[in-house]
Amino acid sequence: MYSTHQFIAECYFASRPEMCPYPFQLKTTTTVACSRSFQEDRIWLNGKEEDINQPRLQSCLREIRRLARKRRSDGEGGVDLAGLSHKVHICSVNNFPTAAGLASSAAGYACLVYTLARVMGVEGELSAVARQGSGSACRSMYGGFVQWIMGQREDGKDSVAQQVEPETHWPELRILVLVVSAERKPVGSTSGMQTSVETSSLLKHRSDSVVPARMKEMIDAVHRKDFAAFAELTMKDSNQFHAICLDTYPPIFYLNDVSRHIINLVHHYNQHYREARVAYTFDAGPNAVIYTLQQHVDEFLQVVKHFFPPETNGGQFVKGLPVASTTLTEELRQAIGMEPMVKGISYIISTKAGPGPCIVEEPSQHLLGSDGLPKESA
Template identity: 80%
Template sequence: MSEDNVNMPHRLTCTAPVNIAVIKYWGKRNEDLILPVNSSLSVTLHQDQLKTTTTVATSRSFQEDRIWLNGKEEHISHPRLQSCLREIRRLARKRCSEGESAVDGIGLSHKVHICSVNNFPTAAGLASSAAGFACLVYTLARVFGVEGELSAIARQGSGSACRSMHGGFVQWIMGCKKDGEDSIAQQVEPESHWPELRVLVLVVSAERKPVSSASGMKTSVETSHLLKHRMDSVVPDRMEEMIEAVHGKDFATFAALTMKDSNQFHAICLDTYPPIFYLNSVSHQVIRLVHQYNQHHGEIRLAYTFDAGPNAVIYTLQKHVAEFIQVVRHFFPPEINGGQFLKGLPVDHAVLSEELKQAIGLESMAKGISYIISTKAGPGPCVLEDPSQHLLGPDGFPKNESDSDSG
C-alpha cells in the first residue's frame, strides 16, 4: 500500500463530541494549566448530530507544524495548541525511553499537519472548543501511540474539552494539586444508561458571542462575590445531588438542578463587573416558556440550560419531545422557506391543545429560533477507519486546496 512509503504522510482521522454542562464550569484558579474553581458535570451529545472531525498527518518531509480549522489556516503558535502538542510529544518520548517502540513509521521529530472541521456553528456558545481540543488530543495520542489519562491534556487546550474525552454523563473533578494532575474528567454513566433522555439544541444565534468565555471567566473570578459563594457553598452539594439523580434516572431532580445551575451561572455573569450578557430576549422567552409548560402539566417535563451564548439546550424525555417541538414552532414561528427547522433525530408530529397554548400565553416571536437540533447522549471520541474520510489528502494538505502548498 502506497501510504506505507516512508516519504508519504501517515494520516489518522478521529471524531469527538460536544458536551453540554448541567453543573457549570466558570472560573479558573490557574489560568495557565486551566484548573477550575469548581467541579462540573456534563452530558456528551451524540456525534451523529454534533461533532468535530480531525485528521492528523505526519511526515519527515513536513517543514513545520501547521493547522487548518474549518477551511482556513490558523496560527499553530496559539499557546493552548502548543500545550497539547508539547505534552503529547513529551509522553511519546517518555514511552520510547521506557523501551516501548513508537508507532510504525512515525518519528517523534516529525512535524504534523492538522485539519479540523465542526459540523455546527463555531463560537456561538455550542462548546466548539471542547469538541475541537478533545478531538485534537485524541487524534494526536493515537498517532504518537500515547495511552492513559488524556483528559488532563485536553483540559490544557480548553477546560471543558476534558469532559468531551468520555461519552455519556461526565464529571470534571476540580482536583486540589497545584500541578493539575488530579484535575481530570471521569465518566459517571455511559450513554446507554438513560436511553429515554433527549437533548434539543434551540439555535437562537449562530453569531460569534460578544465576550469570549476565557475573558468572561477571568473578570468573574476577579469581581464576582456570588462566584465565591457558588464555588464554596453551592457546587459541592449540587454535584453530589446531580450524580445521584443521573445514577437513579431521576428526571425531576436532574431538571431542577440543571435549571437552577444555569440561572446561577448567568446571575454570576450579571454580578461580574462590568456585567456580561450572554442571554438575549429570545433566551428569556424560552426560559418563560419552559416554566409555563411545566406548570401547566403539573410536573417538570423540560429543563433549560444556557452556556456562554444565547442558545437554549433543552433536556427532556422522549415521550415529551413531539409536543414540545410543536410548542416551539407555535411560539417561535420559523421562516417558511428558511431551510430545515428540525435537524437530527426524527420527531413524531403532535397537535397542540388550545388549553396548552393559552396556559403558556406568550407573545409569539417570529424567526426567534433559527433551527432545532434533536439529539441524545452519545459516545466519546473514536477513530474513523474509512480512508475516504481523511480531511488531508495523500500529500498531507487539505483536500479542498487547489494549490496544496498555499497558505
C-alpha cells in the first residue's frame, strides 16, 4: 500500500534585491509516494534517477521527517503515521531547461519540500527548510512578489521568505524569458556564491550597504506599481550581482555575448522612449528575464525578433501567453541601431507572475505509477 501526493510549484526568478514575481509558465511538477514496500529512498529528476544521498537533498528529507516526528510527539492531528517509517520515491520534472540559470534548483527544492511536507503531514513555515536545499528555494514557497529576509542568526534559521504582494497585485506586469542557451552552466550557483563570499572584496560592501537600501526601494516600487523605479532597481541589481561574480577569484561568468547584446538592446529601447519601459535581470546563467508592462509586450517582442532573428527550423519561437504581431517602425529600428544577431536566442517564454505551489488533484497527471516507479511519460 502506498500513498501518492503531487503538487506543482512554480519556478521563481531572482531579481535581486531578493524579491520578484514568479513566472507562471515555468513549472516544476513533483510527485512523492511512500510505501512500506519501498526498499530505499529514491529520486528521479527529469526522467533520470539521481543520487538520493546528495547532502542538500538529505538535509531537506531529514528536516521534514524531524518536523513530522515533532508534530506526532506534540500530538497534533493529521500526521500520516505510516509515512514516517516508510521510504519515499520522488519524481520531479521541470518544463524548462535545468541548470541554465533559470532557478531550476530553487523551483525543484521548493516543490520537493512542499510535497514532502504534505505527504508527511507537516504544516507551517517551510521556507527555512526549502532554503537548506537551495538558498533561493525559500522564495519559491510563495507566489507573487516575495522577499528573502537575510536574518541575523549565525545558523541562518531566521533567513526566510515573505510574500510582499500576491500575484494578483500587478496584473499588467509581464515577463518574457529569453532562453539563450540550454547548456549547463559551468559553475553551479551555490558553489559560485560561496567562492564569492571568500574572495570578492566588493561583496561585503554590497550586502552591508547596497542591498538593504535597494530592498526598501524595491518593496516601495512594487507597492506603488512604479514600473520605472522597479525596472531601474532590477537592472542595476542584476548588473551588480554579475559584477560580484566577476570580482570573485577565479572569476565566474554567467553572461555571454548574447546576454550583453540583450542588455544593450534594452537600454537602447528605453533610451529611445526616454523612459524605462523594459527591464532585464539575469540569474546564474546567460538567459534573460525581461519585465515589461502589458502595453509594451507586443512591440518589444517584435524588437527582439528583429534583432535576434529566430532559426527557421519550424519550432515555436514564442511559447506561453499569446502575443499579437505588430509592425516594427523604421524609426525604432534605426534608433536601436544594432546589428541583428542570428541564432542568439533559441526561444522565448511569454509569461507573468504566478502563484505559489498548488496541489495537482488529477491522478492522471501524477508522475509515479501504481508500482511506485516513474510513468513512461515522466
